[in-house]
Structure formats: C-alpha cells, structure tokens
Amino acid sequence: MLSVIVPAHDEAALIGATLDALQRAAGALRLDHEVIVVDDASTDATAAIAAARGARVLRVEHRHIAATRNAGAAAATCDRLLFLDADTLVDATVLAAALAAMENGAVGGGCSVRLAGRVRWFERAFTAALMQVFRRVKIAPGCFLFCTRAAFDAVGGFDQRWYAGEDVAMSRALAAHGRFVILREAVLTSDRKLRTFRLHEHLRLLWRFLRGGRGILRSREVLELWYERRDRG
Template identity: 65%
Template sequence: MWSFIVPAHDEAPLLGATLDALHAAARDAGFDYECVVVDDASTDATAEVARAHGARVVSVAFRHIAATRNAGAAASTGERLCFVDADTLVNAALLRAANAALDAGAAGGGCAVRLSGNVAWPVRAFTALLMQAFRWTHVTPGCFVFCTRAAFHATGGFDESYYAAEDVVFSRALARIGRIAILREAVHTSDRKLRTFGVLDHFRLMLRFALGGRRVLRSRDALALWYARRRH
C-alpha cells in the first residue's frame, strides 16, 4: 500500500485540490493507498478541508517541516511512502512511474517540477535547468519525494536539525543506501513563493547561505521563504 503524506500549515485554500488530484491519480493507477495530512499548528480550516477530501488528519504543533514529515511517516501504514506538498498536483502517470522505479529496486526518488500560474519565461527556463541539475546530482525536489518504508527507516527519516533543505539532506541519505530515481514525469506546484517574495528576498537568502553555510538552515529565523505567511 502507498501512503501519501501531506504536511500542511494554513493550507485550506489549496489542500482540497491537492487531495482530489491524489485520489484521482491513485485510483487511476490502481493503488491501494491512504492520504495522511499532518496539520502543523494551522490557524485556518486545514484539518476540516483535509477530512472533507478523504484524508486522515494527524495534528502536531512543530512548525518544522522535517519533524512534520516524520510525524506523517510514523502515523502512516503503507510500505511505500510519498511526501507531497499541499500546493502540488500529481497525476497517475507519475505515480505509475514511481511505483515502477521502486519495483525495479530504487530506494526512492523524486520527479520533475513545473510551476503553475503566470510565471515569466526566464523563471520557467531556470526551473527547467534546476531540474536537470537535480537529476544529475540525484536530489529530490521536496514537493514530491517517494521511498520504501524500509529505506525511510534506514536513513533515519528527515533530519530534524534542518528547518529547510531537509529534502536535499534526505535524498543524499537515500543515495547512500540505494539507487535514487529522478523521474521525467512532472508534478505541478504553486508559484506562490514567487508572488510572495521578490528577487531581493531570494538574493538575501542566497547571501545569508553563502556567508553562514548550513547553520542558516538550522533555525527558522532567516527562512521566511518557508515559514512566513504566503499568498494563495
């Protein structure tokens, strides 16, 4: 069985569409599956939306994406795990490809990412180049990460010393125990970070990371791109 784990903080506006897409894709792919939404200290109707769209809700108060993902894995029951962001739409072709990759012996993997919305062509071109770099370096974009439960436990799960880039750290850990599959099939994910934070905000974050290295990722303080309120 597949367990789809969706970490969510104040995701009521987008979560329903994400869950509807997951249900449709999993049924079309012929999977036995469950959807687990990890409601992390939401102040809106995230939990109600999740239940209305056929998900089981796990409530936590971490405001810490790695810990939230791990809580979802602990509460799930499937032998194949898939972590899906609450603003991300999957399809059956992608799920079939992920299932085939695990059948072929991969420990886990990710997929290509396309941004939804009115995104300027330079940003789309940069995203495409970034996806190719991820494929070359076996890095899994965090909006869609899949693995076997055995591989998840072998890595120790998502490293909770990180408040961001936990997906990169996790994919590196997966690569140490087995093969990583970066699928050419794609998910569509929201462009809301681009609408909420400008070029200057992204530049400041890159500068902080260049000066401070990984320690910048070990606190929420400089990570507004992940932890500040976003525009839906």
C-alpha cells in the same frame, strides 16, 4: 500499498485541489493507498478540507518541516511512502512511475517539477535548468519525494537538524543507501514563493546562504521564504 503524507500549515487555499488530483490519479491506477495530512499548527480550515476528502488528519504543533514529515511517516501503515506538498498536483503518470521505480528496486526518488501560475519565461527556464542539475546530482525536490518504508527507517527519516534543505539531506541519505532515481515525469507545483516574496527577499536569503553556508538552514528565524505566511495577489 502506498502511504501519501502531506505536511500542511494553513493550506486551505490549495490543499483541496492537491487532494482531488491525488484521488483522481489513485483512482485511475486503482491504487490501494492512504492519505495522511499532517496539520502543523494550522489556524485555517486545512484540517476540515482534508477530512472532507477522506484524508486522515494528524495534528502536530512543530512548525518544522522535517519533524512534520517524520510524524506523518510514523503514522503511516504502508510499506511505500510518498511525501507530497500541499500545493502540488500529481497525475496517474507520475504516480505510476514512482511505484514502478520502487517495484524495480529503487529505494526512493523524486521527479521533475513544473511551476503553475503566472510564471515568467526566465523563471520557467531557470526551473527547467535546476531540474537538470537535480537529476545529475540525485536530489529530489521536496514537493514529491518517495521511498520504501525499509529505506526510510534505515536512514533514520528526515534529519530534524534542518528547517529547510531536509529534502536534500534525505535524498543524499537514500542515495547512499541504495538506488535513488529522479523521474522524467513531472508534478505541477505552486509558484507562490515567486509571487509572495519579492526579488530582493530571494537575493537576501541567497546572500545569507553565501555568507553563512548551510548553517542558516538550521535556523527557522532566517528562513522567511519557508516559514513566514504572506498573502499577495
């Protein structure tokens, strides 16, 4: 009934909790589902942790989020797809809402996002405001994006020209194809980009975006916030 696709690169610290939360949610709904963890060039125990929790592990060497998501979709066997980030916790409420949306004719959609961890009040406020913008313009945050298999195939999957922003491109493609919804229900996702990258690094990326436009999202080298691994407490 539902294929859950989890792209993962060196996610040993977080993927266990993500898969445990997903299993609890699916169990509460008695949901027939499969979980595919697309292990993209991990050097840690990501694959072993996923396999121990019953996920099907697909190994790729892309280091390219759009290609990794598409690889998971190609391996999926169900007619409904959910793309879930490895640092994102779902519950039965948001999972049920996504399934109901597709049952009622939506081709796809996303949901609201809350940040986990030591998040300051203004960071929470900014995230909440950003979610309102996303709802208005029909953009699904990439940590939780769902669609029917028919719609995924019709739009050609995730656009592999993008190393970031592929969720925006996919949202727009799906919205052009049919009814695309942003649920009021929320998932809880990691605050690690706030924790592991300093303010000046976020501002530098913003400046590059303002100067270079969307074209910088086609360069993996520019996108440290997505592709550079860094551990800070």
